[in-house]
Amino acid sequence: MRVGGAKRDQSGLGDEAQRRAPRLAxxxxxxxxxxxxxxxxxxxVWILGYTLLxxxxxxxxxxxxxxxxxxxxxxNPGAQQTQLGAALGLSRSATTITIDFWQxxxxxxxxxxxxxxxxxxxxLTEAGRETWAALRQKVRRSDAELTKNLTxxxxxxxxxxxxxxxx
Amino acid sequence: MRVGGAKRDQSGLGDEAQRRAPRLAxxxxxxxxxxxxxxxxxxxVWILGYTLLxxxxxxxxxxxxxxxxxxxxxxNPGAQQTQLGAALGLSRSATTITIDFWQxxxxxxxxxxxxxxxxxxxxLTEAGRETWAALRQKVRRSDAELTKNLTxxxxxxxxxxxxxxxx
DNA sequence: TATTGTTATACTCTATAACTATA
DNA sequence: TATAGTTATAGAGTATAACAATA
Numbered sequence: 001m002r003v004g005g006a007k008r009d010q011s012g013l014g015d016e017a018q019r020r021a022p023r024l025a026x027x028x029x030x031x032x033x034x035x036x037x038x039x040x041x042x043x044x045v046w047i048l049g050y051t052l053l054x055x056x057x058x059x060x061x062x063x064x065x066x067x068x069x070x071x072x073x074x075x076n077p078g079a080q081q082t083q084l085g086a087a088l089g090l091s092r093s094a095t096t097i098t099i100d101f102w103q104x105x106x107x108x109x110x111x112x113x114x115x116x117x118x119x120x121x122x123x124l125t126e127a128g129r130e131t132w133a134a135l136r137q138k139v140r141r142s143d144a145e146l147t148k149n150l151t152x153x154x155x156x157x158x159x160x161x162x163x164x165x166x167x
Numbered sequence: 168m169r170v171g172g173a174k175r176d177q178s179g180l181g182d183e184a185q186r187r188a189p190r191l192a193x194x195x196x197x198x199x200x201x202x203x204x205x206x207x208x209x210x211x212v213w214i215l216g217y218t219l220l221x222x223x224x225x226x227x228x229x230x231x232x233x234x235x236x237x238x239x240x241x242x243n244p245g246a247q248q249t250q251l252g253a254a255l256g257l258s259r260s261a262t263t264i265t266i267d268f269w270q271x272x273x274x275x276x277x278x279x280x281x282x283x284x285x286x287x288x289x290x291l292t293e294a295g296r297e298t299w300a301a302l303r304q305k306v307r308r309s310d311a312e313l314t315k316n317l318t319x320x321x322x323x324x325x326x327x328x329x330x331x332x333x334x
Numbered sequence: 335t336a337t338t339g340t341t342a343t344a345c346t347c348t349a350t351a352a353c354t355a356t357a
Numbered sequence: 358t359a360t361a362g363t364t365a366t367a368g369a370g371t372a373t374a375a376c377a378a379t380a
Contacts, residue, residue, distance in 0.1 A: 027254035032242035033303055034235060037310040038322065039216040041329040046213045047256070048333055049206040064210075065347090068201060075199035082361065087194035089214070091349055096363060118356045118361045136200055143204040149331045155205065161325045162208040164316045166215055232370090249338065258372055263340060285338045285379045 049146045056142040057135065061101070067135055069098045070124075073108055074132045078121035107131050216313045223309040224302065228268070234302055236265045237291075240275055241299045245288035274298050 034040040053064050065088075072084050085095030099122060102108035107128030110120035124132060147155050201207040220231050232255075239251050252262030266289060269275035274295030277287035291299060314322050 027250065029239055029246060029250060029254045030242040031254070032238050033306060034238055037306060038314055038325060038329075039213075039220060039231065039306075039310055040235070041326065041333060042209060042213045042216060044333045045329050046206075046209045049209060053206060064206065068207070071199050071201055072196055075197040079196060080361080083194070083196060087196045087198070092362065093350085093364080094348060097347090100363095116357075116361090120362080139200060139204060139206075143206055146332060147205055150328065154328055154331070157324065158205060158328045159208065161317065161321055161328070162205075162212050164321070165313065166208060166211045230370095247338080259339065260341080260373085261371060264370090267340095283338090283380075287339080 045146075049143070052146055053139065053142040056138045056145070062135070066098060066101060067139065069095075070102060070107065070128070070132055070135065073099075073102070073122050074124050074129070077123050078111075080119050081122060082119075084122060102128065105131070212313075216310070219313055220306065220309040223305045223312070229302070233265060233268060234306060237269060237274065237295070237299055237302065240266075240269070240289050241291050241296070244290050245278075247286050248289060249286075251289060269295065272298070 031040070050064055053067075054060070057067070068088055069084060072087055073079065076084070081095050081099060082092065084099070085092055088095075090098065099108060099110070103110065107125055109123050109125050111123055113119050113121050147158070150158065198207070217231055220234075221227070224234070235255055236251060239254055240246065243251070248262050248266060249259065251266070252259055255262075257265065266275060266277070270277065274292055276290050276292050278290055280286050280288050314325070317325065
């Protein structure tokens with residue numbers, strides 16, 4: 001079982017939103033039903049947010065998805081890979097690869113757990129804590145930029161409505 | 168230049184949301200900053216909506232993305248591929264393949280345009296109109312299901328807030 | 335030369351399944 | 358046998374670039 005730093009090819013941008021022009025939903029065509037449902041504008045806003053955050057991070061391999069993993073690790077020191085993956089809806093193999101990514105960057109370490117040699121506790125390294133702090137600032141900034149047309153009350157409203165949908 | 172029906176392999180589900188458990192954001196871990204920004208819940212709701220619609224359509228190759236294209240074609244008869252692709256933020260090659268998909272299903276036809284032999288007008292066929300109508304019903308039903316915890320006023324609020332973000 | 339559409343190719347991300355090691 | 362993690366592999370969807378036909 002490999003615990004040392006894996007090296008995988010991790011170049012490139014990684015997701016559709018990054019490559020997709022933000023002109024979405026601003027065409028002269030009639031969008032028909034797409035204007036009247038929630039699903040489509042949700043997707044458009046997701047792409048906007050994703051694109052904005054990717055630009056703010058300005059380090060293409062560090063995708064929003066990978067940040068989510070770092071955030072979970074930072075907030076839940078010692079969590080197992082299985083837990084982390086489940087929290088983001090990832091398979092075990094995708095989780096392994098995501099954690100490899102941060103480990104290869106020196107941001108995360110797998111510590112063996114006394115009493116159970118099958119599992120690892122995942123922890124930020126010192127360098128990881130710095131990277132994490134810097135990324136969190138960018139995430140906050142990017143999110144503020146995304147919602148710049150909304151008042152603070154409206155942002156609260158939006159989060160409340162979204163929470164009602166996903167419980 | 169090929170205009171007749173292309174055959175490509177089009178099995179499978181097609182997107183992350185389909186495969187991803189809807190447990191997202193319901194773990195016992197601390198989600199930290201992810202709880203406090205708009206970007207993450209937007210993604211969670213998008214995945215929920217995508218999963219719900221995919222199940223409602225119950226015909227895996229017909230993804231939400233492909234429905235979007237059919238909706239645009241239905242609402243804009245005779246539009247060019249380039250326009251359709253731009254409206255959804257797709258490259259020309261991805262647009263070609265998406266239209267091939269519907270043409271192979273007998274739902275869409277490419278008609279040559281008098282006076283300009285480089286372009287095609289894209290139209291629904293009679294069968295396409297039926298498929299379109301049936302899918303539209305499912306899209307409405309699925310969207311209603313997604314927002315079942317919201318009052319009609321709240322749905323209007325949500326759409327208004329999303330519109331403010333993407334203009 | 336520029337535009338429209340097609341094809342070939344490469345790339346990212348994901349899941350499934352097979353595998354190792356532990357329990 | 359079951360669980361945690363890793364690796365190999367295949368699949369879907371996208372973009373870029375090269376190409377053909379047309380303007």
